Amino acid sequence: MSTLRGAPGRATIREVAARAGVSVKSVSRVINAEPSVSPELAARVHVAITELGYRHNLAASNLRRRGQRTLSLGVVIQDISNPFAASVLRAVEEVALRRRVVVLASSIDADPHRERQVVDELLRRRVDGMILMPTTVDHRQYADEHHRGVPFVFVDRPPVALDADYVGSDNIGGSREAVAALIRRGHRRIGYIGDTRSISTAIERLEGYRQALAAAGLDERPDLVVQDVNSPGRAERAVHDLLAVAEPPTALFTAQNLVTIGALRVLRGWGLRGRIAHIGFDDVELGELLEPGVSAVCQSPAEIGRTAAELVFARLDGSTEPAQRRIVQVQLVERGSGELAPVRSVV
């Protein structure tokens, strides 16, 4: 038996009107819950709607309606499989659904071309606003749309060459605090492993690392800083390299999610998890169950997402304030790995 045979075609407002014996305008009034419709008329219309399986067509409605809102929001993120991005999206959904706004989301990985394609597809569908976790490093390409009335809000990475709202974590402060905590435990040789150096969050987290060193009067040792690490696999190699230097670090600061995971694999494999202090930026799932627990600078993706959504809607509601820059606080959660004292010879 076929599941989908002979679509009977969808009823229009005109057919509903005919069936209910009223004008199309009256049906429209009922649908939009306008006042000043007699209860009997409304009832007749509702019956007709049910009988015909009529469903309001939002697109057609928006075509004529003033303001032209599609009640949809575009969200462009790195990868929905990443827990951080997923939580951001979830929070955006919450705020949006309250306004009956739906979310069109797409992952773009680290592919600028795909970012462009996805943004285009979303704009073709006339999303009312856009929340963007960009992978591109120059955003003037979006200026035209932005100023034409589709507000762009940037998440996690600030807009470059574009005057738009931004929400992100306190990357500098969080990193500084983590590294300072390691220093307080007596560590002097602290390894840094971070993401691609063109990414603003990577830059900021390295900056926090440096500030903490400077505040403690420590010199940065270039051989303890590894950048451009963007996968667990590369992180494993980076740890390997760090431990091979003349004076290996007694502590590690891994400045990104996947980097942290890669480092955990190596340290665990070598039985070093209890001997090298380790703090990661961004939480890892089940970090508290490991032995020792994984200390981490925890972000608040839900608050970031909520804030981003609120900023978009504020713009849609007519706000003309200067571009906002909202920094969401992070929190160093100590679970054991970050509180280890230095061990003279780790390897």
Place this chain on the structure above:
Amino acid sequence: MSTLRGAPGRATIREVAARAGVSVKSVSRVINAEPSVSPELAARVHVAITELGYRHNLAASNLRRRGQRTLSLGVVIQDISNPFAASVLRAVEEVALRRRVVVLASSIDADPHRERQVVDELLRRRVDGMILMPTTVDHRQYADEHHRGVPFVFVDRPPVALDADYVGSDNIGGSREAVAALIRRGHRRIGYIGDTRSISTAIERLEGYRQALAAAGLDERPDLVVQDVNSPGRAERAVHDLLAVAEPPTALFTAQNLVTIGALRVLRGWGLRGRIAHIGFDDVELGELLEPGVSAVCQSPAEIGRTAAELVFARLDGSTEPAQRRIVQVQLVERGSGELAPVRSVV
């Protein structure tokens, strides 16, 4: 300075035509890349489009166009923050984007009312098809839409009272294999902790547990089976209860993600992780880093998502085959916790 002042209003096809000195229809032809337009005319139109910042309006276009495809897909899932759901969604996105189809996704938790609301919002926007991980237990409410031409594909949980396509994991087989593996190690008292018993996956996983016991000639002990556990917190209590029975289990089968996590917390807290064998259904992040590693029945969310998307598009391409039931294989990944031998007195 304001970020969003004076939206100049968006150029229409008519304005483009005027500026290029051609007819509306010619612009339309250029936009849709129809053959038989002279290169010069096309060039003039393209210039006008760029100058005016014109952007094709897909909604208006679809209104008149035959077939009326919005090139959008609705995806309704439990919770986008759940890694399983996120991976499914990601795979759907991949398939969809190749067809320039965008995905409207929404989380509904376990709230039937919200499921209804979200589905309504998506249908109002005339999504071409729908991928649904339902929380409702009766789906005849979707029959009308489904037969009207909006194909519904069910994921993770099969349709009830509705003749629609379904993609899910081999819950029975996976559970049977996991429990059989425990039995092979010598376990005779194996605890089961599972999700709400109205959920089909929970029913199937319990069935697999029972089949394994039966195949080994073991009687099911009711005091070792705990159902309706749907959060880590409840899972912790369930483990607590199981360990308090007269003859506590020497092995545990936790039949869901969050249940597994709750169990891990308790076992770790009590120092029992190395003494009670444990296999979970559905993988947990970083499970291989724990000590011992968490053995798990791993699903293939990406394949589930890909298959679901392909089924939707097959229907949209006109397939009238009988409703499909695609079972995706699972894999028991042994990492240590499931290979522990029975310990006489665990507590």
Place this chain on the structure above:
DNA sequence: CTGTTAGCGCATTCAA
């Protein structure tokens, strides 16, 4: 309170 007419932005006839 209810109905009529025009038109949103575009694609489809049909005609030149």
Place this chain on the structure above:
DNA sequence: TTGAATGCGCTAACAG
């Protein structure tokens, strides 16, 4: 190869 009319489903503006 190009263009003028007509209408998609709905709402705005204006009647009654």
